[in-house]
Amino acid sequence: MVLLTACSAPDGDSGTSPDEETFTIGIAAAKVANPAANLTYAGIKAEAERLGMEVRILDSNLDINKQVSDIDQLTASGADAIFVHLVGDPNAVRSALQRAADAGVLVNGIDGLPTLENVSVIADQSSVIMATQAVEWVGEQLGGEGQVACTGSIPIPVLEIRVATCEEVFREQFPNITVVPRVDALPDDAGGGRTVGEQLLVKYPDLDAILSVTDIIGAGTAAAVNAADRDVLTTGLGASPESVNSVKAGAMSMVLDPKSQEIGAAAVQQVYDILTGKTAIPSETIVVDSEPDLYTKANIGEWIDPTTIVGVVS
Incomplete structure (x- = not known):
C-alpha cells in the first residue's frame, strides 16, 4: 500500500x-x-x-x-x-x-x-482504515464493554468491506462488546438510516452504539436516537455537510473524513x-x-468543506 x-x-x-x-x-x-x-x-x-x-x-x-x-x-x-x-x-x-x-x-x-x-x-x-478507526473509537468510549450494531446498506463491494471490517475488529479487539445481527439501511440515505435506527432502538433496549456504513446513514440513525432521547453513540464513515451539521448540533457522535x-x-x-x-x-x-480525520463536536469546527475547493460533479 x-x-x-x-x-x-x-x-x-x-x-x-x-x-x-x-x-x-x-x-x-x-x-x-x-x-x-x-x-x-x-x-x-x-x-x-x-x-x-x-x-x-x-x-x-x-x-x-x-x-x-x-x-x-x-x-x-x-x-x-x-x-x-x-x-x-x-x-x-x-x-x-x-x-x-x-x-x-x-x-x-x-x-x-x-x-x-x-x-x-x-x-x-480508506474503507478498512475508517472502519477500524471507528470501531476503536467506539470501543474506547465504551470501555471495552457493551452492545453495538454495525449497519450495512446496498451490497456493493466498498460498503461490504466496511461492514465486514467493523465486525471483525470488534471480535478481535473488543471481545466483551456484543455485536448484534446486521441490519441494512435501505434506501442508502438519511431516511433509511433513521428507519434502521428506530428499529434497532426498539429491538435492543441496552444498545450502546450504532456504527453506520456511511455518514449519511449515520446522520439518520442519530436523528432516531435523538428523537428517542437515548444515550447511544452514533458514527458514520464519511463527512458530508449533512453529517457534519449533525455532529455540530450534538446529534451525531463522530464522523470520519477519508x-x-x-x-x-x-x-x-x-x-x-x-x-x-x-x-x-x-x-x-x-x-x-x-x-482519515476524526471529528467530534469538540473539533468539528475545524472541518473545511472540500466542495469549496474541488466543487462537485454532475
Missing part, C-alpha cells in the same frame, strides 16, 4: 504546455449523487483538468449492467485511462475491463477493483505520470489512500 497526498500546482499552472499531448480520463462512476463518491470523482476531475487532461464521467447509478456498458463506451470513445468504481459482482465487468486493456486503455479503480491483474492505480477511500478529494487527485497524478512516460506501468497496483 502506498500513502500519497495530492500536489497542487501554482495558480495559473495547467501542468502541461501547448505542445504536450492531451489525454482523456474516463470515470465509470458508481453513483454520482453519493457525496463521498462525488468528492472522489471531483478530485480526479479537478486534478486531471489542472494537468490539461479531458474528463468524461458516466454514471451507472448502481446498475452493474449500465456500468459494463459505460466501460465499453469509454473504451470506444478513445479514453486513454479509466477509473472504475465497481457497483456489483466483479465478474460482471471482467470482460469489459479486458476489452479496455486490450485496446490500450490504462485501467484504474476506485475503492478496489478485484477483476483484472493489470490494474495500475487504485484511489481507495479526504476523498485528495485521494482522487493523488491517484490521477499517478495516472498522468504513467501516461506521459514519467513512470512505467507498475508491476503491482499502486494504492492511494490517506489517514
Whole structure:
C-alpha cells in the first residue's frame, strides 16, 4: 500500500504546455449523487483538468449492467485511462475491463477493483482504515464493554468491506462488546438510516452504539436516537455537510473524513505520470489512500468543506 497526498500546482499552472499531448480520463462512476463518491470523482476531475487532461464521467447509478456498458463506451470513445468504481459482482465487468486493456486503455479503480491483474492505480477511500478507526473509537468510549450494531446498506463491494471490517475488529479487539445481527439501511440515505435506527432502538433496549456504513446513514440513525432521547453513540464513515451539521448540533457522535478529494487527485497524478512516460506501468497496483480525520463536536469546527475547493460533479 502506498500513502500519497495530492500536489497542487501554482495558480495559473495547467501542468502541461501547448505542445504536450492531451489525454482523456474516463470515470465509470458508481453513483454520482453519493457525496463521498462525488468528492472522489471531483478530485480526479479537478486534478486531471489542472494537468490539461479531458474528463468524461458516466454514471451507472448502481446498475452493474449500465456500468459494463459505460466501460465499453469509454473504451470506444478513445479514453486513454479509466477509473472504475465497481457497483456489483466483479465478474460482471471482467470482460469489459479486458476489452479496455486490450485496446490500450490504462485501467484504474476506485475503492478496489478485484477483476483484472493489470490494474495500475487504485484511489481507495480508506474503507478498512475508517472502519477500524471507528470501531476503536467506539470501543474506547465504551470501555471495552457493551452492545453495538454495525449497519450495512446496498451490497456493493466498498460498503461490504466496511461492514465486514467493523465486525471483525470488534471480535478481535473488543471481545466483551456484543455485536448484534446486521441490519441494512435501505434506501442508502438519511431516511433509511433513521428507519434502521428506530428499529434497532426498539429491538435492543441496552444498545450502546450504532456504527453506520456511511455518514449519511449515520446522520439518520442519530436523528432516531435523538428523537428517542437515548444515550447511544452514533458514527458514520464519511463527512458530508449533512453529517457534519449533525455532529455540530450534538446529534451525531463522530464522523470520519477519508479526504476523498485528495485521494482522487493523488491517484490521477499517478495516472498522468504513467501516461506521459514519467513512470512505467507498475508491476503491482499502486494504492492511494490517506489517514482519515476524526471529528467530534469538540473539533468539528475545524472541518473545511472540500466542495469549496474541488466543487462537485454532475
